[in-house]
Amino acid sequence: MASPTEPERDPEPTSTDPRPAPAPWGPASGVGSLPGTDPAEALRIVLGELPGMPHLHELPARGAGADLIGRSAALLVDLAVDLTPAGWRLVPRGGVDLRRAQEFLARDLDALHDVAGTHRGPFKVQATGPWTLAAGLERERGERAVVDPGARRDLGQSLAEGIGAHVAEVAARVPGAQVVVQLDEPSLPGVLQGSLPTVSGFGRLSAVEASVVQSELAAVVAAVPGPVVVHCCAHRAPLDLVRAAGADALSFDLGLVQDLDALGAAVEAGTHLLVGVVPGTDATLPAPKATASRLRAWWRELGFSADELHEAVTLTPACGLAGATPAYARAAMTHVREAAEHLLPE
16 A cells, blocks of 8 residues: 555556557558458458558458448347348348358458468558448338338347447457458448339439438447548538548548538548548559649648648559459559658658
8 A cells, every 4th residue: 555645656557458549540541441352361451551550351352242232231239131033121030041141240250360460550441331231221021221210220239239240249259459440431422312223123212311411420420439530432422421420530532522522521520531532443643743733732721731741641443453454553552651651750
């Protein structure tokens, strides 16, 4: 016990603390999907090209269950899906299609342990966001789940619980990782504008009020553990809405976002930016230094100090790379890493 005249001291930190230290956002990362079907090879490439903030790959070339909707449906708790000719549908109990999706995810986690188990620092995982998931799933009888407030609520709660379990599984396999969760929301603009097709394809679903979209997205963001990125590489990405929903970071295609006011407000609020700077499909890439110069010019246009740029942004491809050739996918990852190095203060 300390003497009355000597204040008690906190115990000295020890180097044996197994918990990973808080880590900043990495300088460069991927969006999620990659070409190919081999999870171990995909992880080796990601770790080699994007060591500052690697991500758990998505390999939709493996087939149904590895696609955007099927993969996230495999995370759902107490909800089941099945594959129909029209797409994924909510059902009372899952069958072979859901088991396949769960098996793909299990194989990826096994590869994660084998290939990336010693990684320390930021590590990103992806899942379909609640609005895009609801837009991509049909109810057992009727229209897409996105039109049903009760179905959306159940999906959001189930998804958040499933993501939490997924994050725990990733953390168990990579104890040194600071797990970041990315919610993919390519359907958000369509939900807000009323441009999503009905199941029949002959009509359009009604638009959902922005306040409802924000509130339900915020509920999922708040329930997901760790930092949350919301990714939308579509035209008219609703950046203000996503930030107001509590996202820690915004991920977008730099070529599609013209709302500098929304971006400036996000930076001033401390929201991190994952900036898509190269196409997601094969293209001729500029020199990494040229991409860095483009970013500096954009940053000056936003009105911020050049010294803050490298800490405020993470460079990524504009969208997933599943539609690219393997050679281009690797080149795109190399490009964003090298461009990020050119952003460092001299």
